[in-house]
Amino acid sequence: MSDVLPPSTPTPAGASHPGGRPPVDPPAGAVIDAVARALAEDLLPLGDLTAGLVDARVEAEVAVVSRATGVVAGRACAVETFHQVDPALQVAWHLGDGAAVTPGAVVAELRGPLRSILTAERTALNFVCHLSGVATATRRFVDVVTAANPATRVLDTRKTLPGLRALQKAAVRAGGGWNHRGSLSEAVLVKDNHLGGVGIAEAVARARRWWPGRMVEVECDRPEQAAAAVEAGAGMVLLDNMTPDEVESCVGLVRSLPGGSQVLVEVSGGVTLATAGAYAAAGADLVSVGALTHSSPTLDLGFDLREA
16 A cells, blocks of 8 residues: 555646556555544444354455446455454455456455454445445546547545545546545635635635645636636636536637636536536546545445355
8 A cells, every 4th residue: 555645636638647647545544544443333342242153263265256347446445454353364355446347256365264254344345345336436437538538537526425535536546537636735726605705816816825836726607707717827717517518618718818728627516427428528627526436336245255
């Protein structure tokens, strides 16, 4: 697992990236903490009462098997779960994060005390099934968007489950997507509610003055707001809840303004698999989808017990 991830602020479509893609592993600290909290939920105050019925000398082997078609994510969390439950558990991981799976595919094999395997099972599967679901949903959006416009990227949002943001954003990367800002400190995003207290020009000017080097983005629901954001010096404009035709018109407007060719255009708000391609074809650089992290169904994986 990597210890540190690069900043998650998106870069222009078509820009070069070392190795072509950012790393898919989440930060090690986030994994350790999330697993410890999940195990505490399951094991406090008295431990695994049912697994305790099994003789401590019984050894077993299980295979982690996919029951559906999708994309794997969450390996680091599963491995950490096995380690925290019992360092004697030995795991061989056959398919890494980002790998495509079909029903019957063996993702990993685990060997060790059956008691420990049983205790670790649900926590490990909770992480892997959920995060693989995020990666699977992301891959579907990426496929649709890329087919419509290879230069457009699919982004996540901050609409993540509390405490799991770093893990979910890693799963988005595993699915072929890209990360928007990971926290409120990473970039400046002036939204409609902010504009209730400060105008676009002044907001951008203050952000540039106070936080040099940070990405500055302005949410716009009208063409004149997009123009004002570009003229003020914003690096990104977020076109919120617009139709594909409206997005196409705004993209043309932004590109026609001085410096507009360097401004990223993001689309957000109710984007679905049915509409994502149209937004990409309209010329958006970035299509952000909150549903990737707040509404993705899990990928069905299970533990199949074998004789040791």
